[in-house]
Amino acid sequence: CCLLCAAILICHSFFHQLPFLCGLHFLERRASETAHLIVGRTGKHLFLTDSDDGRRPLLLQMVQDHDDIKFRSGLRSFKRRVAYANANFDHMVGWRTSSIRRQHELPKHRLLVRDEKYPHIVHVDRGIMDRNETEVSANLCGPEEEMIRGLTQLQWERVDVSFQKSSQRLVAHNTIQVKSYWLNSDGADVISHMMDNFLV
Template identity: 45%
Template sequence: MSTTTEGNSVATTSANLNNDPDHLLVLVHGISGRQYLNVRLMVKQESLKINLMSAASASNAYSLTFTGIDEAGMRLADEVRQVVKQTKSLKRISFLAHSLGGLFARYAVAVLYSPDTYTSDQHVDTENSMMESSQRTTNFSNGGMIAGLEPINFITLATPHLGVRGKNQLPFLLGIQFLEKLAAPLAPYFVGRTGAQLFLTDGEPNNPSLLLRMASDCKDEKFLSALGAFRCRVVYANVSYDHMVGWRTSSIRRESELGKPPSKSLDGYRHVVDVKYCPPVPSDGPQFPPEAVKAKETAQNTHDTQNIVEYHEIVEEEMIRGLQQLGWKKVDVSFHSAFWPFFAHNNINVKYEFLHNAGAGVITHVADSIRQQETSSVLAGSF
């Protein structure tokens, strides 16, 4: 994991009056990727005048992303522990992850989570926390630490939170039922355990798939509690032209919740077309009912379209119910007016600046969101 340090303290009221970084931003790439490449663009934003250390994950390069979301998440967690151990000045932590990296990060934060309360020099957010606290109806936002640090932002860009099974969830298959049916059994041959997990066919028939477990608190991994510990959770989703990840799965929405996206960009943020805060929705959490067990077994052993659709619909609904127990800020992005709109999946994180610079407005929006959270923390500490 390589690191870069940027910025100065926001104000003299900050607890950190020197140039030692106190906020760790973990950057995580997606499938078949390598060290996160848009660090330079990220830290160029003048608004990020804070003691921020950007740490780009390097433990899951290339084919290591095929070994499973759980194994990649464990490696990422080990990287974070090493950085925290080596940098004694750190007090806060945020994650910014692209594509499959968002699932790696979700697993890693559960591994790094502890229910410890914040220390006396850590402060609660002002406006955003008040908004979320007033609407909390679950027990998953009661604080805690990630790698011993105060969790601030958890941000994903075009991440398949619900997997890639289902109509248009893997857009390069063009929504053709035959291709989508064929993709699930073939995926493990091309992308290993990760493929089975993304298509929700991993594990024994009587056990829920990994992504379904990650939408709840399990005995050993507190997936929802770890996410709930973050002050701000944001999902950025491409509404179209993303060949790898569909709008529904990247924005954690049901098909019925997708409307016609605005065509006009927000002022100052080109191609960012909509921002909504979705408060927590109370529920009993995700379940794995007997009909899901039967449907999963059938989906694993046969290729009957009806059974596959039935299993996916059950599991997707349960994942949504689980994840919606937390509040999320959902940011919709549209590259329909970009010169190369079909590069949307890499535009959203500006993978290569010379080729994917259309996403610069998205990165500016991300940077301003991070700055806003950091500033509110400093202001809270000054009173």
Template identity: 55%
Template sequence: MENGVVDGVVCSTESVDGSRDVWSCKTSDSASADHLVIMVNGILGSATDWKFAAELFVKMLPDKIFVHCSERNVSRLTLDGVDVMGERLAGEVLEVIQRKPNLKKISFVAHSVGGLVARYAIGKLYRPCKSENVEDSSVSERDEDSGKIGGLEAMNFITVATPHLGSRGNKQVPFLFGLPALERAASCVIHLIFRRTGRHLFLTDGEEGKPPLLKRMIEDQDDCYFMSALRTFKRRVAYSNVGYDHIVGWRTSSIRRDNELPKWEGVVNEKYPHVVYEERCKGYDAEQSETTTVEDDGSDELEEELLTGLSRLPWEKVDVSFHSSRQRIAAHSIIQVKDEIVHIEGADVIRHMIDHFLT
């Protein structure tokens, strides 16, 4: 296990399996930190992708949080499918909770497909009531009320450039240029590159006659309380790139229809230069959503179902632009500050997360 200290303020350990824990070096701060923040990497990523953000979170909230950067789904393991990765992440979270008995709250910060993995994991970790049969008694003892995640109070669920509506068609993957022929071809071959994860993202799984996984994740399913878990968080936040993200499109990451995308040009934000639009969306029911037709907004029927399902809950939506950046072609990584040197322009986005973080 590798230990480290940053500026004499932030302590960290990196285990042999690659996970990374970050906390305040000050004993009084670390003793009072009862809020677990789970950071989840995206496809082909690793725990180090969140290194900058994790350290900044602890520097700014030293007596509040303990950060764990997940390692269960790294590199090629991210190709195994959202469900398999979600199961792994859920197990990892329970292990962290068991070795940190002072924890009372939990939040997730997830990048790209990691946001879908986190949504699956919380569906497995959610417990509706204390009487529920939970295998691990040490965790069940924490379940004093309904709506806990691994026995902890759910606070912030934050996704960063996550394809909530999947990645198939309608310019959801910008590098396909919105060309229908390329998008159809990608749906047919994506599994050859990204295996089961690719099928889930392009909504082509439908195994054993079941609907695609992302559709199943907008309802509670058997022992997976996907929507109940998402609902139990005090905040749900979607950070999105308005452009130059060639991996995840603006609409799918911000959970919007085409005609709901805001005008952001000309916005000047002195405190957070790259944050160009913020919106608090109320949850609405199915009847309200019927006023929008598939033909009107250019989305397909399945995508509309995903959007409608997720929109039943309130979301905070934060739109980010790196159009003026020299590195704008790497917007998908800059928004996360994946590399502290190359992607540092996204630091104001991380500060925005922290400044609005419920502790």
């Protein structure tokens, strides 16, 4: 299920918000046309260009239960669903993508407050859903909106992270998960936050 959620978020990012492409449509189009040459079938999935046997792209199928596979029901079976997201400096996955929010739902930067115990945690949203916000966006269309609408049928807690003052900020994508301790050690407080906030 974690892989399912990660795949959907990555797809959501690649399809329309891959930060290092600078939001330039012609770069995004070229990337979608060539991704399969670099990462094979996964590239087609990430850019929603797979349509085997006339089926909808896999990652669009994955935002709901589809045929015999219970994608959303699988996510629903978890007591808590928490998205940790870099608020800045993540060049692979944009903030709204990784936090499963629409642009207007992102916290304002001036509201982001640091936690003394977890210096890189800047905002925690316990997942109280604002139905009015959901209804305002309900008439938007497109695959990106379909994915976010499907995922937000479930309640999510969101933890926003910022490495803005860190010397490791340019590798925030790996630092948030401490991919390599000697390169990404500043993310250790994020991992501590996860451990302290989850019952095992």
